[in-house]
Amino acid sequence: MSEHDLVARLRNGDRRALARAISLVEQGGPAARALLALAYPYAQAHRVGITGPPGAGKSTLVTALAQEWRKRGVPVGIVAVDPSSPFSGGAVLGDRIRMQVLSGDPGVFIRSMANRGRMGGLARATADAVTLIAAAGFPVVLIETVGAGQDEVDIAQAADTTIVVEVPGMGDDVQSIKAGMLEIADVFVVNKADRPGVDQMVRQLRTMLQLGGAPMQGWVPPVLTAIATTGEGCAQIVDAVEQHRQHLTTTDTQIRRALVAAERELSAAVQELILERLRGPRWEAYINEIAARRRDPYAAAMALLDGCEG
Amino acid sequence: MERKIRVLVAKPGLDGHDRGAKVIARALRDAGMEVIYTGLQQTPQMIVEAALQEDVDVIGLSILSGAHMTLLPKVMQLLREHGMTDVLVVAGGIISDEDAEILKREHGIAEVFGPGSSTQAIVEFIRSNVQLARG
Numbered sequence: 497m498s499e500h501d502l503v504a505r506l507r508n509g510d511r512r513a514l515a516r517a518i519s520l521v522e523q524g525g526p527a528a529r530a531l532l533a534l535a536y537p538y539a540q541a542h543r544v545g546i547t548g549p550p551g552a553g554k555s556t557l558v559t560a561l562a563q564e565w566r567k568r569g570v571p572v573g574i575v576a577v578d579p580s581s582p583f584s585g586g587a588v589l590g591d592r593i594r595m596q597v598l599s600g601d602p603g604v605f606i607r608s609m610a611n612r613g614r615m616g617g618l619a620r621a622t623a624d625a626v627t628l629i630a631a632a633g634f635p636v637v638l639i640e641t642v643g644a645g646q647d648e649v650d651i652a653q654a655a656d657t658t659i660v661v662e663v664p665g666m667g668d669d670v671q672s673i674k675a676g677m678l679e680i681a682d683v684f685v686v687n688k689a690d691r692p693g694v695d696q697m698v699r700q701l702r703t704m705l706q707l708g709g710a711p712m713q714g715w716v717p718p719v720l721t722a723i724a725t726t727g728e729g730c731a732q733i734v735d736a737v738e739q740h741r742q743h744l745t746t747t748d749t750q751i752r753r754a755l756v757a758a759e760r761e762l763s764a765a766v767q768e769l770i771l772e773r774l775r776g777p778r779w780e781a782y783i784n785e786i787a788a789r790r791r792d793p794y795a796a797a798m799a800l801l802d803g804c805e806g
Numbered sequence: 807m808e809r810k811i812r813v814l815v816a817k818p819g820l821d822g823h824d825r826g827a828k829v830i831a832r833a834l835r836d837a838g839m840e841v842i843y844t845g846l847q848q849t850p851q852m853i854v855e856a857a858l859q860e861d862v863d864v865i866g867l868s869i870l871s872g873a874h875m876t877l878l879p880k881v882m883q884l885l886r887e888h889g890m891t892d893v894l895v896v897a898g899g900i901i902s903d904e905d906a907e908i909l910k911r912e913h914g915i916a917e918v919f920g921p922g923s924s925t926q927a928i929v930e931f932i933r934s935n936v937q938l939a940r941g
Contacts, residue, residue, distance in 0.1 A: 512888065515861035523809060585810070586835035592856060593845035599852045606859055610810070610840045 499527060503534040506632045511605060514632045518607055521624040524768070532624055541573070541630035541637045542741050545655030547617060547677065550643025552661045553687040555594035557724040557733075558640050562598055564730045565636055571603040573634035575625050577618055579642050580610040587611075591640060605629060617641035617648030623761070626654065644677060652680035653760050656753070657740045659683045659733070662701070664693035678704065681717050683736045689721035689729065715743050774800045809938050811839040813864040816853045817846050818881065821871035826898060830866060833925035834932070850880040858888060863936050866928075869899040874909070882913045892937050898923065
């Protein structure tokens with residue numbers, strides 16, 4: 497089937513075409529690029545990232561949030577990323593276990609992705625999969641990262657609104673002034689709010705935010721509490737995401753973010769294409785020479801790039 | 807880029823014994839496959855819907871409740887209705903030889919692995935029978 501047919505069918509609501517198209521962008525290559533080029537103009541969704549440490553309840557929260565959006569009549573796409581094994585390259589993707597209640601709803605599309613060795617909390621093709629789901633007519637796409645620690649912040653570029661999920665009782669208050677995860681939050685959610693230590697955690701997060709001085713672009717990330725297993729607090733989270741979306745459209749934040757994201761996408765595309773072009777016999781030879789310390793990586797890179805121009 | 811084999815491992819029906827399914831999921835992961843594990847108590851509709859959204863090459867069904875002659879043909883029928891006849895379906899669990907023969911011959915289950923099957927045999931079977939070049 498041609499890329500044209502596939503995009504026409506997925507835009508028409510053909511879920512199998514959408515699923516197949518996502519597999520193609522995961523594989524990468526010319527077919528993937530053709531698909532994305534066709535889908536790109538139609539990909540107008542609000543992309544909501546959900547990140548946080550393993551076991552914070554991300555999958556459960558994603559499910560509860562999806563249910564809340566569905567209650568409001570909004571179709572929801574979900575991309576859930578889990579890690580690949582660094583040894584076998586395989587993966588067990590278990591996010592659907594928590595999402596069973598969403599089954600049977602044609603207004604929900606769920607896709608699990610292995611990160612395939614990519615650092616940063618997402619798979620290489622996550623943003624591309626989100627583009628396709630958006631082009632298929634889902635106005636909200638939720639992106640669940642792998643269980644993230646401190647530095648897995650790719651989601652901030654892939655999402656319009658980033659929700660950072662924390663749970664009480666993990667680390668002291670110095671954790672909250674470290675760089676990384678906490679800086680990317682547009683909305684904080686303290687999940688498992690039926691556990692002890694919630695008030696303290698909320699207070700710490702709010703204090704940390706105040707210490708930051710004037711809020712970035714006039715948005716103060718709200719600190720909300722939730723019990724994802726019961727859905728408690730989810731209406732407020734969806735409200736906060738909608739408010740953030742409003743904020744983005746009424747300030748120049750959206751444009752600035754779009755520019756940053758566009759530069760990143762361009763740089764990733766250039767990298768992919770250059771690597772594709774440069775890999776070959778010389779590439780292999782240089783790898784051997786670098787490993788044997790007969791050539792340094794920069795000299796090898798320069799030599800390859802010089803050859804590329806000619 | 808290398809094409810990964812994607813497998814849905816699901817437990818249709820009402821039994822709560824998922825040790826076998828988890829062992830299989832782990833073995834397939836160690837063989838380099840991407841395994842989507844959906845958990846317990848899946849209806850045939852849920853299984854086929856998940857297989858469709860995840861665009862899997864293989865479905866592995868683990869069933870110990872004895873309801874396999876009802877649930878497995880239903881899964882196969884739904885797959886046909888969705889045009890997903892290129893998906894390889896294998897089953898495991900407590901299934902008699904007679905039933906296994908009928909499931910294979912009449913319903914299109916590719917293979918049935920009973921208790922004591924080695925995970926290596928299952929990995930090998932999937933590798934040799936999966937159709938990765940799909941339309």
